[in-house]
Structure formats: C-alpha cells, structure tokens
Amino acid sequence: MVHQSAEVTNQMVSVERVWEFGHSIPQEAPLFTDFNKNLMNWPEEPSVTVSSVSTQYRENLPLCLEDVSFTIKPGERVGVVGRTGAGKTSLLQVMFHVLEAENGSIFIGGVDTSKLGLHKLRTSMAVITQSPVLFRGCTVRENLDPYPQGYGELEDKRLENALRAVHMWETIQNIPDGLDGIVREGGSNFSVGQRQLLCLARALLSNNRILVLDEVTANVDQATDSLVQQTLRERFNTATIIAIAQRLDTIIDYDKVLVLGNGKVLFGPPAQLVVRDGHFTSMEESTGQAMASALRQKVKNDNRLDQGKTD
Numbered sequence: 001m002v003h004q005s006a007e008v009t010n011q012m013v014s015v016e017r018v019w020e021f022g023h024s025i026p027q028e029a030p031l032f033t034d035f036n037k038n039l040m041n042w043p044e045e046p047s048v049t050v051s052s053v054s055t056q057y058r059e060n061l062p063l064c065l066e067d068v069s070f071t072i073k074p075g076e077r078v079g080v081v082g083r084t085g086a087g088k089t090s091l092l093q094v095m096f097h098v099l100e101a102e103n104g105s106i107f108i109g110g111v112d113t114s115k116l117g118l119h120k121l122r123t124s125m126a127v128i129t130q131s132p133v134l135f136r137g138c139t140v141r142e143n144l145d146p147y148p149q150g151y152g153e154l155e156d157k158r159l160e161n162a163l164r165a166v167h168m169w170e171t172i173q174n175i176p177d178g179l180d181g182i183v184r185e186g187g188s189n190f191s192v193g194q195r196q197l198l199c200l201a202r203a204l205l206s207n208n209r210i211l212v213l214d215e216v217t218a219n220v221d222q223a224t225d226s227l228v229q230q231t232l233r234e235r236f237n238t239a240t241i242i243a244i245a246q247r248l249d250t251i252i253d254y255d256k257v258l259v260l261g262n263g264k265v266l267f268g269p270p271a272q273l274v275v276r277d278g279h280f281t282s283m284e285e286s287t288g289q290a291m292a293s294a295l296r297q298k299v300k301n302d303n304r305l306d307q308g309k310t311d
C-alpha cells in the first residue's frame with residue numbers, strides 16, 4: 001500500500017504538468033473565428049499594410065521590431081534586407097501571428113489580421129522558411145500537395161509541372177519510386193537547397209496570392225537561384241512576393257526594397273536606396289544612380305566569387 005501510494009503521488013506530478021500545459025500556458029489566437037465565414041476568396045487584392053508595429057520576444061527583451069510601417073501594393077515584389085539580427089524573420093513571424101504584435105496592426109487585403117482565425121490566415125499565404133519543412137513518412141507526392149485537387153494522371157501532371165518549374169523533376173525521377181518515394185525524417189534524404197525547392201513547388205501548387213520567402217535560395221548555387229527567380233517572375237506574376245534576401249542580385253529588379261535595421265525600416269524602390277560601407281543607410285532620389293551602380297558592382301563581384309575567379 002505504501003509503495004502504491006508513493007507511486008500515485010509521483011504520477012500526480014505528471015497529471016499536474018499536463019493540466020498546466022492545458023490551462024496556464026498562453027495560447028495562440030483561435031484557429032477559426034466567425035469572421036472567417038465572410039472571407040471565402042480573401043485576399044482578392046493581395047495588399048499588405050503594416051502600421052506602427054512594435055514587438056519583442058519576451059517582456060524583458062529589447063524590441064525586435066520598433067514602430068515598423070510600410071504598405072505593399074497588390075502584385076508588388078518586395079525584397080527585405082538587413083544585417084543579421086535586424087528583425088527580418090521576426091517581421092515574417094508577426095505577419096503569420098507566430099509572434100504577436102504588441103502595438104500596431106497588420107492589414108492584408110484590407111482585413112485586420114488580428115480578427116482572422118489562424119487557419120485562414122496561414123493557409124492564405126504561402127511561406128518558405130530558412131529551415132524548410134518536409135513531412136517524414138509521407139511520400140514526395142503527399143508532401144507537395146497534401147490536399148490533391150484531382151487524382152491519377154491529371155494530378156501527376158500538375159505535380160510534374162510544379163517540379164519542372166523549380167528544376168527538381170529530374171532529381172525526383174532519380175529517387176526510388178519517384179513521386180511515391182518516401183521522405184525521411186525532416187527531409188534528410190534531400191539537401192537543404194533541394195528541400196527549399198520542393199517547398200517552392202508546394203507553394204506553386206497552393207496558388208496563393210501572397211508568397212513569403214525567407215532566404216529561399218541561400219542554399220542553392222547562383223545558376224539555380226537565377227532559374228528560381230525566373231520561375232517566380234513567370235509563375236507568380238500577379239502574386240505579392242515578400243522575399244528576405246542575402247544576395248542583392250536576387251532583389252535588384254524587385255519593385256521595392258525594405259531595409260530593416262535595429263528594428264526600424266527604410267522602404268522604397270531599389271534605385272532610391274543608398275549604400276554606405278556596404279550597408280543601406282538612407283533613401284535619396286538624387287543618389288539613386290549611385291545606388292544602382294553600387295548594386296551592379298556588388299552583383300558583378302558576387303558573380304566573380306561564385307565563378308571562383310579572384311580578380
């Protein structure tokens with residue numbers, strides 16, 4: 001009896017812990033709200049307005065975004081740049097309400113996203129993160145399109161087109177069972193770059209009007225990067241694209257550049273941004289030409305490095 005009562009006391013600690021997880025931990029916003037019902041085709045106009053957003057990861061930590069405001073028009077392609085730790089990923093997290101904004105608001109397609117259920121919000125925008133997610137134990141086919149719109153040859157053709165667009169069709173054909181090949185833990189049977197390309201194919205298949213990319217081509221070579229950029233231009237030509245980029249050449253032809261630094265922003269067309277000491281410092285119309293040529297020079301240098309030339 002003594003043994004059993006000690007055992008029960010021990011097990012009650014586990015019960016207490018489970019109860020705490022269920023009741024005392026701050027929860028995310030609800031997945032579904034009544035507000036969602038009126039928004040079947042949202043966002044018809046894929047605009048993004050971020051208004052005076054500030055936030056931090058925890059109460060005693062410094063703000064990772066401070067009074068950030070900008071407006072992206074439907075169909076614009078915006079490159080997000082900034083030094084390491086500038087808040088680029090935090091901005092994406094706030095857009096998807098993974099990290100909640102403490103102040104300010106985010107409107108997507110004219111709707112205040114804090115009123116939306118998370119399911120609607122997160123399924124309406126395609127995102128490819130720095131650590132791309134592939135699901136273990138599922139096939140390549142299921143990873144690309146968990147909710148297939150058709151079956152048989154038609155569906156195979158859709159998947160093939162998406163894989164061809166991201167230049168992964170040959171790779172998939174070369175693995176055992178092709179589209180029906182199994183994806184291992186965390187996608188470990190693919191390289192990081194290949195996983196990102198597969199996630200891009202998944203984004204293509206989802207037909208979302210807003211595409212968010214977090215350094216999506218950081219792990220692929222220059223040639224694949226150019227091909228992916230071409231795919232983005234051709235296949236997402238009406239979508240709004242927000243792309244965090246480390247390579248300036250990937251965003252040089254984008255409509256706008258958003259420069260984050262110490263949680264604050266500069267926002268404008270690439271030709272209006274000024275580079276000093278290799279970093280964006282201000283936005284001046286008159287010096288736009290200088291910026292454009294600095295960018296071109298930088299791209300040239302990067303290309304030389306990629307080709308292994310040392311001059």
Ligand SMILES: Nc1ncnc2c1ncn2[C@@H]1O[C@H](COP(=O)(O)OP(=O)(O)OP(=O)(O)O)[C@@H](O)[C@H]1O
Nearest residue numbers: 057058061064082083084085086087088089090091
């Ligand atoms: N989970 C976290 N908890 C606490 N602080 C965090 C967390 N994630 C990021 N931070 C802090 O927030 C700030 C912004 O980080 P964030 O990841 O947004 O930067 P970033 O611009 O995306 O950097 P990188 O280019 O390296 O990806 C940094 O100072 C970082 O230390």
